[in-house]
Amino acid sequence: EAGVAQSPRYKIIEKRQSVAFWCNPISGHATLYWYQQILGQGPKLLIQFQNNGVVDDSQLPKDRFSAERLKGVDSTLKIQPAKLEDSAVYLCASSLDEMALMDTQYFGPGTRLTVL
């Protein structure tokens, strides 16, 4: 079974530029998450999708971050414009059953963003 795919793996941009990350969850997984992991800290949830609907985006900085999940499968996370403090690893995770209690979340390898 293929895992969660993310691209690119690394991205370096200058502040005020825009950047987009892509995630392809495990086939059939209903729930998709984006986490931000700043160096030295644990991952922090940015947004949770259930199929193509948003369940929780309370911690997403909506003035600069946006995310969508097209047709309930792939997802993109965008930052526009980027700030220095956005330097982090962006992790995508997915889980199988939207109604099950705490299905295991499977994580992708992450995208390491450096903002100069």
Add this chain to the structure above:
Amino acid sequence: AQSVTQLDSQVPVFEEAPVELRCNYSSSVSVYLFWYVQYPNQGLQLLLKYLSGSTLVESINGFEAEFNKSQTSFHLRKPSVHISDTAEYFCAVSAVRNSGNTPLVFGKGTRLSVIA
């Protein structure tokens, strides 16, 4: 809201020695508890989880963790570590709901270094 405290940021230990990685949580509601492991240059992987039932849970590679409600702890232990256990370990908590998946709240992580 939930929070997780991992008291040790780094734990060096000699090969074949026992190890304990400490995790304490805070929550006003019942929780599920998890340990994730991140090997160098890899994504997060679920190590073990406590959802209900027996408070002692085990992983396939010899780790175990015990849920202690009175002390709000979920410490991870292994009686004899191997070089291959060198990794970053994250404790995570999630609020119990009647249905559906809830996002994980992570600790800052503990870097376990096994010394030959």
